[in-house]
Amino acid sequence: MNRVIAFAVLSFMALAVARAAGDHQSWPFEAPFGSFDATTLQQGLVVYQADCAECHGLRLIRYRDLRGIGLSHSEIVALTSKIKRMVGKKEMAVTPDDRMRALDSHGSSVAAPDLSLTVAARRGGPEALYSLLTGYREAPPDAAIIPGYYYNVAYPGGQIAMAPALKKGSVTFADGVKPDVGEMAHDVTVFLAWSADPTLNERKLVGLTAMIYLVVFWLVGLIALRPGRGR
Numbered sequence: 001m002n003r004v005i006a007f008a009v010l011s012f013m014a015l016a017v018a019r020a021a022g023d024h025q026s027w028p029f030e031a032p033f034g035s036f037d038a039t040t041l042q043q044g045l046v047v048y049q050a051d052c053a054e055c056h057g058l059r060l061i062r063y064r065d066l067r068g069i070g071l072s073h074s075e076i077v078a079l080t081s082k083i084k085r086m087v088g089k090k091e092m093a094v095t096p097d098d099r100m101r102a103l104d105s106h107g108s109s110v111a112a113p114d115l116s117l118t119v120a121a122r123r124g125g126p127e128a129l130y131s132l133l134t135g136y137r138e139a140p141p142d143a144a145i146i147p148g149y150y151y152n153v154a155y156p157g158g159q160i161a162m163a164p165a166l167k168k169g170s171v172t173f174a175d176g177v178k179p180d181v182g183e184m185a186h187d188v189t190v191f192l193a194w195s196a197d198p199t200l201n202e203r204k205l206v207g208l209t210a211m212i213y214l215v216v217f218w219l220v221g222l223i224a225l226r227p228g229r230g231r
């Protein structure tokens with residue numbers, strides 16, 4: 001028994017050390033019964049609109065899908081009118097005009113990819129996107145950086161044609177908080193994990209309900225069939 005307790009304590013400590021060592025974020029929605037938190041998703045949307053939407057689209061998400069993260073009809077209308085797009089059915093995609101404007105204004109020759117599935121498609125999932133967004137550093141003197149590229153320790157090859165998009169103070173959340181770059185990266189990553197899997201919450205709820213249902217019937221079965229009954 002003591003050994004079991006010692007093993008449990010040591011495993012827990014090892015896990016804590018591993019977490020502390022690597023600036024790992026917590027992604028509760030990845031747990032078997034975890035779900036997306038609406039406040040985090042809405043904050044992620046604020047960051048996305050302010051700092052990513054100019055260049056990147058989410059063509060698999062329609063504006064009306066934002067009801068799934070708790071936005072009301074009028075909030076969606078406010079969002080779409082600000083960027084002069086139709087309400088509802090329209091995808092959150094970047095139009096060819098937007099794309100040209102973004103390329104011109106940043107003097108870039110590389111078009112920004114659609115981000116609808118980026119968290120699902122990326123090896124390493126949300127942690128990898130978070131690392132990319134927070135991976136910009138001063139380039140070491142011996143690094144050969146291609147003009148128009150930026151040094152980023154998390155991107156394969158160490159440089160990416162995307163300027164650091166997150167700047168402290170560029171957004172204010174609904175509760176008045178001005179998030180730092182780490183918080184913005186975290187929340188926009190959660191939002192983009194949602195865009196890749198918008199029905200996760202409902203799916204896990206159905207799973208959980210089914211499990212409870214099965215457990216209840218298992219117990220009923222146990223009681224009904226316990227030895228000695230009916231004699």
Ligand code: HEC
Pocket residue numbers: 047048051052053054055056102106108110111112113115118129132133159160161162163165166188
């Ligand atoms: C100024 C335009 C611009 C903005 C703003 C911008 N990006 Fe990018 N992004 C790009 C370009 C261009 C690339 C392609 C880079 C390359 O291929 O080297 C890119 C690439 C990416 C990739 C990598 C795709 C891949 O796997 O190669 C991700 C993920 C990404 N951006 C996320 C974001 C997020 C999240 C935001 C907002 C916080 C954002 N970007 C803001 C222009 C932008």
